[in-house]
Amino acid sequence: MTLLAAWVAFPLVLAALSVGCGLLxxxxxxxxxxxxxxxxxGVALIVVGAQFLTLFDxxxxxxxxxxxxxxxxxxxLTTR
Numbered sequence: 878m879t880l881l882a883a884w885v886a887f888p889l890v891l892a893a894l895s896v897g898c899g900l901l902x903x904x905x906x907x908x909x910x911x912x913x914x915x916x917x918x919g920v921a922l923i924v925v926g927a928q929f930l931t932l933f934d935x936x937x938x939x940x941x942x943x944x945x946x947x948x949x950x951x952x953x954l955t956t957r
Contacts (some may be wrong), residue, residue, distance in 0.1 A: 894945070895916040896915050900919075901948070902921075903918070904954045923944055
């Protein structure tokens, strides 16, 4: 049962974070992205943001909270 939950929960959480970060990036850039590009742009934002946060040991623990906050902000700022 745990393996099934991991196979379902992880993709759903990743999709939600990706779309949320894509919406935030769209809002910050001021450019409307096609719907299919939102998750890809969100993953790019997650990767770049986490890379900069994990450069130093003192900020590495902030990678997850910053990513979740960015996704929540993206969903909160959207006006679709």
